[in-house]
Every structure is written in structure tokens, then in C-alpha cells.
Amino acid sequence: MTTVVVVADSRADTLPGPAREVTGVARAAAGSGGRVVGVFVGSAAAAAEFAQSGVDELHHLARTESVVPSNAQIAEAVARVGTEQKARMVVVNGTSRGRDLVGRIAVAWDAAAATNVTKIDLPSDEAVRASRPVFGGRATQEVELLGPRVVVSLKGHAFALGASSNSAAAIVPLPVPEGTPDQVVGFSPSGGGSGPELGEATIVVSGGRGLKSPENFHLIEELAQSLGAAVGASRAVTDAGWRPTALQVGQTGKSVSPQLYIAVGISGAIQHLVGMMSSRVIVAINVDAQAPIFRVADYGIVGDAFKILPALTAQIRKTRGSAG
Ligand SMILES: Cc1cc2nc3c(=O)[nH]c(=O)nc-3n(C[C@H](O)[C@H](O)[C@H](O)COP(=O)(O)OP(=O)(O)OC[C@H]3O[C@@H](n4cnc5c(N)ncnc54)[C@H](O)[C@@H]3O)c2cc1C
Incomplete structure (x- = not known):
């Protein structure tokens, strides 16, 4: 046995x-x-x-x-x-x-x-x-x-x-074996909001430079919240200081493989793709139909994130019957 x-x-x-x-x-x-x-x-x-x-x-x-x-x-x-x-x-x-x-x-x-x-x-x-x-x-x-x-x-x-x-x-x-337990000497949230942890989330919504400025990133966070998803970002976003490095997905960030990965305003550079392309279903939203992200996407929306994100979030909230 x-x-x-x-x-x-x-x-x-x-x-x-x-x-x-x-x-x-x-x-x-x-x-x-x-x-x-x-x-x-x-x-x-x-x-x-x-x-x-x-x-x-x-x-x-x-x-x-x-x-x-x-x-x-x-x-x-x-x-x-x-x-x-x-x-x-x-x-x-x-x-x-x-x-x-x-x-x-x-x-x-x-x-x-x-x-x-x-x-x-x-x-x-x-x-x-x-x-x-x-x-x-x-x-x-x-x-x-x-x-x-x-x-x-x-x-x-x-x-x-x-x-x-x-x-x-x-x-x-199970008794805790002898030894020194971890001492938590400080705790600072990584800025990922109240959603699930990026590496463990079933759904991840990531935003890139296509969001144009840090003030617009709330559109990503609202969509993530409506889906119970974690927020991710491209390196362009974290390097610019729009969001913390802990949210970066890719070669020099976190590798994620959620059931659903939504990439918004992300071109799909290889360094980003290696961190997310094993996701089960990939959805890309980008104004540029030639963006490399569409080569790995299962579903693509060619369009303006500033129009699509509010509409998508509103529809998901309506379907789920809550304020998300
Ligand atoms: C050694 C090394 C390691 C790296 N590691 C990482 C890593 O871990 N993770 C990572 O992400 N990158 C990494 N990079 C950087 C990577 O090469 C890219 O520069 C980066 O991923 C680009 O980020 P982005 O897609 O957000 O920006 P961009 O490439 O500038 O793409 C922005 C996209 O937004 C689209 N867009 C513009 N306006 C809109 C709109 N209104 N609506 C919808 N779409 C719009 C554009 O068409 C474009 O495709 C690394 C690079 C190097 C050299």
C-alpha cells in the first residue's frame, strides 16, 4: 500500500x-x-x-x-x-x-x-x-x-x-517541534490591495504602460475586485513606480499560472510572457492588434482599455449582483 x-x-x-x-x-x-x-x-x-x-x-x-x-x-x-x-x-x-x-x-x-x-x-x-x-x-x-x-x-x-x-x-x-519559531519583526503590505496573493490567485488582472499614468491604475484594481482577483503589473509599471515591485509579473518578477490571466495595456514582451504564459486562459486587451500578447492570448479584445475596463467591471458587478 x-x-x-x-x-x-x-x-x-x-x-x-x-x-x-x-x-x-x-x-x-x-x-x-x-x-x-x-x-x-x-x-x-x-x-x-x-x-x-x-x-x-x-x-x-x-x-x-x-x-x-x-x-x-x-x-x-x-x-x-x-x-x-x-x-x-x-x-x-x-x-x-x-x-x-x-x-x-x-x-x-x-x-x-x-x-x-x-x-x-x-x-x-x-x-x-x-x-x-x-x-x-x-x-x-x-x-x-x-x-x-x-x-x-x-x-x-x-x-x-x-x-x-x-x-x-x-x-x-501535531506538536510544534522544538526550535525557534519565526519572529515577525515588521509587516508592511505590498500594496496589492485586499485581494488574494498574486502567486496563489485563481484570477489575475495585470495592467501595463497602456494605462498611461498611475492615477488610471484604479481601473485595473476595480476589475480585479469585481472578480475577486489579484492585481499584477508589467515591469514598465513597477519601474515607473506606479505600483510596487511585488506586483510585477515576469522574468524578474513573479511567475503566475492562474486559471484566468487578464493582461490590459501590456505589449507582451518575452520577459513578461515567461511569467504568465502557463496560465490556463489568457485574455488580452490592447489597442494594437499586432501586439505580441495576442500570440499567447486565448481571447483578445482590440480596443481602448479606458472604454473597455469600466464597461467590463460594470457588467461583472451586475452579473454577480453586487458592488464587487
Ligand atoms: C532583463 C530584463 C528583464 C525584464 N523583466 C521583466 C518582467 O519581469 N516583467 C515585465 O513585464 N517586463 C520585464 N522586462 C521589460 C520588458 O522587456 C518590457 O519592456 C515590459 O514588459 C513592457 O511593459 P508594458 O507591456 O507594460 O509596456 P509597453 O511595451 O510600452 O506596452 C504598452 C502596451 O499598451 C498598449 N496600449 C496603449 N494604450 C492603450 C489603451 N488605451 N488601451 C489598451 N492598450 C493600450 C500598447 O499598444 C502597448 O502594446 C524586462 C526587461 C529586461 C531587459
């Missing part, structure tokens, strides 16, 4: 999309008769939601305002669960924390590791095959991870969400 441990975390009382992707992947990897054991880092409310995501058993590492387990402590706890459960593989969700955890778990659990994985096969007891994008998504690398223990992190939004179950798995409290 194959046992796969899945690791997910949330800073909120709800589950972000990537947290639910791990269970679907683990269930397929464990095969029929296999077991999926969860390790969840976050609040009790989010843990209760994760317990219904298709895991057979859930170990909960509590994260509260006063207790924030460090990544080293989380890795130690996951390694213990992996050893106790005689797990074949640990699957970590595709967040920035997840990528950091993979290396730490690999060391603590003495396992082979790969990050940003888009496909996993278990051809034998001795090897796990994983595929992952390289060179900014222009090639796919296939790696064979040898040995009895393997840990991988998933590329966010590359997999279907695990089916939620009506029955909740039993939740076992």
Missing part, C-alpha cells in the same frame, strides 16, 4: 486553491488502496476545511497570531509524520512557502526532491518521474527521483482541485 503525505498551509481561515490541488495529486499517486495523510499548517477553521478535501487522516500544526511555526519546524514535523506513516512521497502545495519547505523536508527526511512539478508518475517502488517547466516555460524537464523517499512541490494551478468529501478526516494535533 502506497502512502502519500500532503502538506498545505493557509494564512486565512479558508483554504486557498493550491491547498486543495495537493490532495487530488496525492490520491492519484497513491492509487487505489493507497492512503493520503495530510499535514496542515494554519488555523483550526482552515484545518477543518482541509479535513474534507479527501485526506484519510489529518495532522494539524496550529498557526495562531502568537505561534507561527518556522519553516524549519514545519519540515521537521512533516519528516516525522512521513517516517511514522512509512510514506513513499510527500507532496507540498505550490506556494512560496511550499517551495522553501521542499528543500528542508528533503534534508530532514533524507529524500530526493523536485520543485514546481506539473506531472508525477510512480512507475516503480524505486523511482518517481516528475515533469517541470524550465527556461521560463519554454521547455519541460523530466526528472527521475530515485530512492525510497521523494518530496515534490507542485506548480500552482497546474492540477485539478481534489474532490471535497462529505466526510471529514480525523484531525490529530
Whole structure:
């Protein structure tokens, strides 16, 4: 019987999309008769939601305002669960924390590791095959991870969400391993507004130099808010100081692969494309029909963002029946 441990975390009382992707992947990897054991880092409310995501058993590492387990402590706890459960593989969700955890778990659990994985096969007891994008998504690398223990992190939004179950798995409290917890010495919002975090969002609305000035960027933020989306930007926007660097998408910014990416007033330079072209559906709005962004777009609107954005936002608010 194959046992796969899945690791997910949330800073909120709800589950972000990537947290639910791990269970679907683990269930397929464990095969029929296999077991999926969860390790969840976050609040009790989010843990209760994760317990219904298709895991057979859930170990909960509590994260509260006063207790924030460090990544080293989380890795130690996951390694213990992996050893106790005689797990074949640990699957970590595709967040920035997840990528950091993979290396730490690999060391603590003495396992082979790969990050940003888009496909996993278990051809034998001795090897796990994983595929992952390289060179900014222009090639796919296939790696064979040898040995009895393997840990991988998933590329966010590359997999279907695990089916939620009506029955909740039993939740076992996991003691925080000894060590120094993270000390939060300061906190400054990145300016991304109140929406979801850019790297984890299911929908991203990004604006470029076509918005002409920082005062017009509210049109991007309003569309994002109406869709419950994260706001992104091209480097032209962040270099000009219209919006913070944390919102930059691309080669020297964040790589995102949401279900829906809306690029407004962005030409589609290769350095921008490598950070977003693995998005599931791409919509581009640009006055220039020859703009390279249309080569990767699934849907294109050739037109003026200043006319299209207010109309689109108003229509989405109307359809959703709220002020967004
Ligand atoms: C080493 C290096 C790394 C880089 N890394 C990044 C990166 O990480 N991310 C990134 O984004 N860039 C990056 N760049 C910069 C990149 O090459 C481009 O310069 C940048 O992406 C252009 O941003 P933009 O599309 O917003 O602006 P522009 O290229 O100026 O495009 C503006 C677009 O807006 C359209 N437009 C104008 N008016 C309207 C209107 N009213 N309505 C609708 N559309 C309109 C125009 O037709 C045009 O296509 C990098 C460059 C280098 C050299």
C-alpha cells in the first residue's frame, strides 16, 4: 500500500486553491488502496476545511497570531509524520512557502526532491518521474527521483482541485517541534490591495504602460475586485513606480499560472510572457492588434482599455449582483 503525505498551509481561515490541488495529486499517486495523510499548517477553521478535501487522516500544526511555526519546524514535523506513516512521497502545495519547505523536508527526511512539478508518475517502488517547466516555460524537464523517499512541490494551478468529501478526516494535533519559531519583526503590505496573493490567485488582472499614468491604475484594481482577483503589473509599471515591485509579473518578477490571466495595456514582451504564459486562459486587451500578447492570448479584445475596463467591471458587478 502506497502512502502519500500532503502538506498545505493557509494564512486565512479558508483554504486557498493550491491547498486543495495537493490532495487530488496525492490520491492519484497513491492509487487505489493507497492512503493520503495530510499535514496542515494554519488555523483550526482552515484545518477543518482541509479535513474534507479527501485526506484519510489529518495532522494539524496550529498557526495562531502568537505561534507561527518556522519553516524549519514545519519540515521537521512533516519528516516525522512521513517516517511514522512509512510514506513513499510527500507532496507540498505550490506556494512560496511550499517551495522553501521542499528543500528542508528533503534534508530532514533524507529524500530526493523536485520543485514546481506539473506531472508525477510512480512507475516503480524505486523511482518517481516528475515533469517541470524550465527556461521560463519554454521547455519541460523530466526528472527521475530515485530512492525510497521523494518530496515534490507542485506548480500552482497546474492540477485539478481534489474532490471535497462529505466526510471529514480525523484531525490529530501535531506538536510544534522544538526550535525557534519565526519572529515577525515588521509587516508592511505590498500594496496589492485586499485581494488574494498574486502567486496563489485563481484570477489575475495585470495592467501595463497602456494605462498611461498611475492615477488610471484604479481601473485595473476595480476589475480585479469585481472578480475577486489579484492585481499584477508589467515591469514598465513597477519601474515607473506606479505600483510596487511585488506586483510585477515576469522574468524578474513573479511567475503566475492562474486559471484566468487578464493582461490590459501590456505589449507582451518575452520577459513578461515567461511569467504568465502557463496560465490556463489568457485574455488580452490592447489597442494594437499586432501586439505580441495576442500570440499567447486565448481571447483578445482590440480596443481602448479606458472604454473597455469600466464597461467590463460594470457588467461583472451586475452579473454577480453586487458592488464587487
Ligand atoms: C532583463 C530584463 C528583464 C525584464 N523583466 C521583466 C518582467 O519581469 N516583467 C515585465 O513585464 N517586463 C520585464 N522586462 C521589460 C520588458 O522587456 C518590457 O519592456 C515590459 O514588459 C513592457 O511593459 P508594458 O507591456 O507594460 O509596456 P509597453 O511595451 O510600452 O506596452 C504598452 C502596451 O499598451 C498598449 N496600449 C496603449 N494604450 C492603450 C489603451 N488605451 N488601451 C489598451 N492598450 C493600450 C500598447 O499598444 C502597448 O502594446 C524586462 C526587461 C529586461 C531587459
